[in-house]
Amino acid sequence: MPERMHAVVVAEPDAEWRLEERDRPAVGPDEVLVRIRACGICGTDLWLAQNKLSFRPFPLVLGHEGVGEVVAVGEAVTKRKVGDRVGVFMMQKACGVCDFCHEEHTNSFVTAANCDNPTLTGVNVDGAHAEYVAVDVGGTVLLPDAVSYELAAPTLCAGYTVWAALRRADAKPGARIAVVGIGGLGHLAIQYAKAAGYHVTAVTRNPDKRDAASELGADLVVTDGQALKDAGGADVLMHTSSNHAAAVDALTGLRPWGKLVMNGIAFDDMALPALALVSNSHQVVGSAHNGIEYLVEALDFVARGAVSPWVEVFPSDRVQAAYEKVVAGDVRFKAVVTY
CATH class of the missing domain: 3.40.50.720 (NAD(P)-binding Rossmann-like Domain)
Known part of the structure; x- marks a missing residue:
């Protein structure tokens, strides 16, 4: 496995989305390392890139609609194994120690809004517009075999x-x-x-x-x-x-x-x-993401062919063109970048 990787970096507000070489992330004890194959561009990514929403300083690696396969697991991980096809969604992990977390709520956008220190993929930590991303195992969902990476990505958000x-x-x-x-x-x-x-x-x-x-x-x-x-x-x-x-x-x-x-x-x-x-x-x-069980159901609709996202697919070296097209409102209807 390479020690270096390419990631899409936004250096400052309204800057070009540029592929840069970075160190591949290490995997923690409760994390999985995912080789990203595709990632959608969400409207939230635009607002973060334009600094209309801000959760951490630039430079940013965005992306919370990432899909790929697990290539390494942390020593404490039992729910995933190498080779699993997974999606990486935004609400990765709650802090577990604040008053809200002590109420034992299901992870959702309400958790993201009320936990004192949530981990949000592509928001306050590096995201999936990269060749590899390390995430808490709870921030992944298994993908049905019948769903392609390109159609799974926009389903994740x-x-x-x-x-x-x-x-x-x-x-x-x-x-x-x-x-x-x-x-x-x-x-x-x-x-x-x-x-x-x-x-x-x-x-x-x-x-x-x-x-x-x-x-x-x-x-x-x-x-x-x-x-x-x-x-x-x-x-x-x-x-x-x-x-x-x-x-x-x-x-x-x-x-x-x-x-x-x-x-x-x-x-x-x-x-x-x-x-x-x-x-x-x-x-x-x-209403936003109201619990992972709804994501599992949403993916099942796609697996059965009852729902099919309309996507335009861009290779990673054309990520800036994809971003510009989304900003202009010219994508019908989701841009997906492959890695």
């Missing part, structure tokens, strides 16, 4: 996020699900909702995405909240957009006792219509 949100919504069989925003999250939300047996409406003002939404399985495609209401409304609104205004407008089409499930994160203000929320007994639910 985008697919995980939307499927966990659908589970959190707890909609009745045959419910009407509306997906607001057809992008990295939204294109998967349509597929997961359809695969789970729901009636699916896509909400987008972008004429270029109307045909894509139908191809992804949407039963209807509408432009705004009034059109959604006129088409029968929705029991659950999946907010997957990077613009809060689109989701607020779509609330016009939310049925009584319906739920707005928040997946999208944006920097514009979000002002909710209080009278409509109270009068219709609407619920606003925040």
Whole structure:
């Protein structure tokens, strides 16, 4: 095994994503060393690279949608073995000693937000945009044999996020699900909702995405909240957009006792219509990664062919081109870099 490796390094805010040679990481007693074969680019990676979110000083090695095979295990590891195909997701490890951890919660984004010192792959420690990454064994998930690395990578965050949100919504069989925003999250939300047996409406003002939404399985495609209401409304609104205004407008089409499930994160203000929320007994639910069992389920949908991420694949020497294309919004719908 080589002692050196290539990693994608972001030297400073808004800097070029550049391949650099670095020492291969050593594996700790509770860690596994993963030879990364592919890693997706997430919207969170953009914000970290642009310093809109900051959890540690630059330079950064980003990436929390990494997949590959285990090539070494620490002396205390029993859950993984050399040769296992695994995914490396963001919520790697809780500190285990703070007040929140003493409550013994399942690892999730809530843990990431409330643990005093969580380990977050590609956020506050080096991530998977590299040939090798060493991570706590609890920060890995086994990949089904039927899932390629290129399709597994975006499932580790985008697919995980939307499927966990659908589970959190707890909609009745045959419910009407509306997906607001057809992008990295939204294109998967349509597929997961359809695969789970729901009636699916896509909400987008972008004429270029109307045909894509139908191809992804949407039963209807509408432009705004009034059109959604006129088409029968929705029991659950999946907010997957990077613009809060689109989701607020779509609330016009939310049925009584319906739920707005928040997946999208944006920097514009979000002002909710209080009278409509109270009068219709609407619920606003925040949701991200709600436990690894939902990631296992999300991967199973892909393994069975019920869901298939739309990806554009870039070799590692074109990672800057991949980053620029994601920033420009020109990827349909997830960029995956191979290593």
